Amino acid sequence: MHYAFATPVSEIEADEVLCEKCKTKIEEEAYHLIDAYYCESCVGDLEDDVEIDAVAFAEKNCRIAHPLPKYDASQEFKCTPEEYANGNRESNTPNAYLCRCRHKFTNYDELIRELDRSEPHDRILYVAIHGRVMQLIKEALGDDAKELMSKYIWEDKP
Numbered sequence: 001m002h003y004a005f006a007t008p009v010s011e012i013e014a015d016e017v018l019c020e021k022c023k024t025k026i027e028e029e030a031y032h033l034i035d036a037y038y039c040e041s042c043v044g045d046l047e048d049d050v051e052i053d054a055v056a057f058a059e060k061n062c063r064i065a066h067p068l069p070k071y072d073a074s075q076e077f078k079c080t081p082e083e084y085a086n087g088n089r090e091s092n093t094p095n096a097y098l099c100r101c102r103h104k105f106t107n108y109d110e111l112i113r114e115l116d117r118s119e120p121h122d123r124i125l126y127v128a129i130h131g132r133v134m135q136l137i138k139e140a141l142g143d144d145a146k147e148l149m150s151k152y153i154w155e156d157k158p
Contacts, residue, residue: 002031002040002043002044002047002120003033003047003050003120003121003123003124004031004032004033004038004043004047004120005031005032005120006029006030006031006040007029007030007031007032007037008028008029009026009027009028009029009030012030012037017030017037018037019037019038019039019042020036020037020038020042021038021039021042021045021046022039022041022042024039026039031043032120033046033047033050033120033121034046034050034120034121047120047124050120050121050124050125051124051128054124054125054127054128054129055128055131055132057125057128057129058111058125058128058129058131058132058133059132061107061111061129062106062107062108062111062129062132062133062136063106063107063136064105064106064136064137064140065105065106065107066104066105067105068101068105068137068140068141069101069105070144071094071097071144071148072092075092076092076093077091077092077093078091078092078093078096079091094147094148097148098134098137098148098149101137102130102133102134102137105137106133106136106137108129108130108133111129112126112129112130134149
């Protein structure tokens with residue numbers, strides 16, 4: 001899977017599309033990343049490089065900002081589909097708890113606020129930030145993490 005979107009060369013307004021990295025002519029699909037087009041093999045290498053930088057950024061900058069509350073399974077409840085559709089989306093499930101931890105007790109929202117998930121570079125950074133924040137939450141939860149994390153569903157994938 002590539003983070004960059006493939007565009008048929010026939011849809012690009014240019015006489016010829018060359019890969020920015022290897023300079024070969026792209027015949028079928030070009031991948032747009034960081035203001036240039038790349039062939040499939042080169043875009044993978046470039047995304048790997050961007051991912052290394054994104055992981056380093058996430059490791060350096062992600063943090064838990066406030067102590068995490070303990071999850072109380074005895075207070076578990078889930079809103080109905082009708083309540084959800086009407087805007088009442090409050091639930092207390094392991095998944096909802098972990099989402100609250102991510103958004104209210106870490107600097108996650110601050111770090112992703114300016115990201116444009118339609119841009120491949122930003123999607124790579126988003127995934128790295130999300131992964132690191134969830135790792136920090138897991139570490140902070142200690143023994144409780146295994147059961148809670150087994151029920152976690154990441155629906156907000158890039």
